[in-house]
Amino acid sequence: MPMSRLDSFIRRLEAQRRVLDWAAAEIEGQDGPVLELGLGNGRTYDHLREILPARAIHVFERDARPNPRSMPPAAYLVLGDMAETLPAFAERHGRTAVLVHVDATTGVPERDRVELAWLPGHVAALAAAGALVISGSALEHAALSPVALPAGVPDGRYFAYRRVT
Template sequence: MSRLESFRRRLNAQIDGINWAIENIGETEGENTNAIQGDILEMGLGNGRTYDHLREYANRRIWVIDRVLQCHPSCVPPKADFLQGEADDMLVQMAQRGTQIAFTHYEFGIGVSDVDSAEATRLAPLIKAVMAPQGLVVSQQKMPVMTQIDGPPTVDPDRYFFYRNA
């Protein structure tokens, strides 16, 4: 498969995975007692495309963690919701404040499998510490401390990974 085809496959997996997670955490407005309580966490802002998608379709506060703010000008998160710095430190601060996350989209990575996998393995316990009970993680990397579940049938299980905080 060409890198271009792989890129298209990743984008389709992101869209389908994010939409699936938004639907599965439920709406917190109204009388929906089955909704998973908490905010959304976007890990890796990059250009801001997935953040923009979350803003469009999810009706919750969206926290963003990244080392630098270099996204498209239309995708800049509010200052109060952008946590700039190392993810370890930001996740610890969130846990200390009692922030509860219903859905995390994990998109960190430089494209080097061993490096990306090691970072996800290191961050997974810190992510778990801020996740609401039954919260969902959609990730391009494996999260060994999470309970892996099936995501949408349109996403190859080796392309994107889906977890529930059990």
């Protein structure tokens, strides 16, 4: 049965919440920051800071215009094109992130594949050994090994990986 864009959007948000909640539980006990790639409206950032109140959450965005209630503190907002800001952050912090949430999608997978082709490498360069990477689009990189999604998240709706070493 065909699915309207509204249905698809609702399912994406449900999948996001389920995956974020699962990821927060998975990283319990591991030290390190969380990275949010794509602030957008700030919904997933807001959820992350609610479920991970003690974590440093660094947010990357080129055009930070979220709902005002979801603006990250200036010290944790990295403004600019992630193609440049992620490598600069990796130089300063190394591979320390325990969770990376990638939500930089334009909503058009064919466009994302071209415009964000550099993204998997930059993400792998920030993820600590064993870190979890969750993403709204598939990421292909030798160091990122696919892991099963939590129950209830349909295949292809979200993606999860572990940094292998």
